[in-house]
Amino acid sequence: MPKPKKPYHHGDLKNALIQAAIEILASEGAGGLSLRKAARRAGVSHAAPYAHFADKQALIAAVSTEGYRRLHARILAANARYPGDPLRRLIEGAWAYAAFALEDPDHFRVTLSGVVAREQDYPELTQATAASFGLVVQIVAECQAAGLLRAAPPDLMTVSIWSAVHGLVSLALEGQLSHIILERYTLRRLLIQTLGEFIQCEIPRRLYATPRG
Amino acid sequence: MPKPKKPYHHGDLKNALIQAAIEILASEGAGGLSLRKAARRAGVSHAAPYAHFADKQALIAAVSTEGYRRLHARILAANARYPGDPLRRLIEGAWAYAAFALEDPDHFRVTLSGVVAREQDYPELTQATAASFGLVVQIVAECQAAGLLRAAPPDLMTVSIWSAVHGLVSLALEGQLSHIILERYTLRRLLIQTLGEFIQCEIPRRLYATPRG
DNA sequence: ACCTGAACACCGTTCAAGT
DNA sequence: ACCTGAACACCGTTCAAGT
Secondary structure (H helix, E strand, C coil), X not given: CCCCCCCCCCCCHHHHHHHHHHHHHHHHCHHHCCHHHHHHHHCCCCCHHHHCCCCHHHHHHHHHHHHHHXXXXXXXHHHHHCCCCHHHHHHHHHHHHHHHHHHCHHHHHXXXXXXXXXXXXXXXXXXXXXXXXXXXXXXXXXXXXXXXXXXXXXXXXXXXHHHHXXXXXXXXXXXXXXXXXXXXXXXXXXXXXXXXXXXXXXXXXXXXCCCCC | CCCCCCCCCCCCHHHHHHHXXXXXXXXXXXXXXXXXXXXXXXXXXXXXXXXXXXXXXXXXXXXXXXXXXXXXXXXXXXXXXXXXXXXXXXXXXXXXXXXXXXXXXXXXXXXXXXXXXXXXHCHHHHHHHHHHHHHHHHHHHHHHHCCCCCCCCHHHHHHHHHHHXXXXXXXXXXXXXXXXXXXXXXXXHXXXXXXXXXXXXXCCHHHHCCCCC
């Protein structure tokens, strides 16, 4: 216990509000998220959040930070499942990204749809994004060492691959991929097909199957 | 003149509202867009838009449709500039996409950030997206014929390349690309680097320079 | 057909005031 | 330090009424 803080009459309103916001995103979508509703769900008055967040943007930044941490945890878990198998780590890491988007679309949207003034004002968010990026750079570097990805500055290669994965997931999520295509191919199939353009070897067909779920 | 319609006392309120919305996006950003403000700018009462749009979503769908048309026009123009040069057409088409995002970030955001229930309710939007997608498929197919892209179903290859371009542009726009990277490389450089992973030949260095602007 | 004005339920944000 | 209640200026949407 780093700080034995037991404030007024709500255990930890700040985190309660973040959790409430994430729940609202899951149940009502991004359009239904309001400071007042989060306050109501946490059982406090509509002005109480202002004791912990400068404005709505600040709450959203906190929700975004938590989103990045969940993404990080998912990719890390996928990584742990395939020690010494860089190809599998790359593919399942990307799939973990997609799975988060599919399971919690509005939290994903808020997390990745920039809080605009970000960097300056929300150091925790900056740190969370840097940590995730760093993790992907590691995976990419492993793949390069194994000759699975072309030699290039790992951060540049990471930008390219992250872009491709993020773009595919976003377009699918926003319904911008034509029905014709989504009826013929699963998202996982499209993901592997796209990663296949980067990867310098054949990808085993058995990886096409969407895992558990 | 397909329809000599001269309604009540406003020439064409519907289009006036769409233009007003696009102007608001440019001057105040996506957060500042409201039906009431668009109505005010068009010089009508706040309830007047409901004669032409079912709700705010419907206006946004119209703005999105217009965004897709501008994107289409830009890519078409880039195409016309490089007849018989598929590589250049691909690169400058992608750059046209990025240029739209850079010049009118909030219109780009609204255009690509799905209206969710899209397909069913807004046939004009569906048509506009299909047209753009078709144009890119053409360019991709040309590149494949020239051996610049790997042989694969052109629509699948288009999904992969569009994803990469869209992802890169989106991440850059939302400030999700680390400062360190954006300070060292221009967006155009990152775009070409990314396309380079798909293209089966060397890309002339002189294309790295960002054109007019 | 096209538009207005009043009305309703909701926001984000501020601020004096209470414990 | 943490929270409340009233207040203000904004929304989206509806609806009776006017031309």
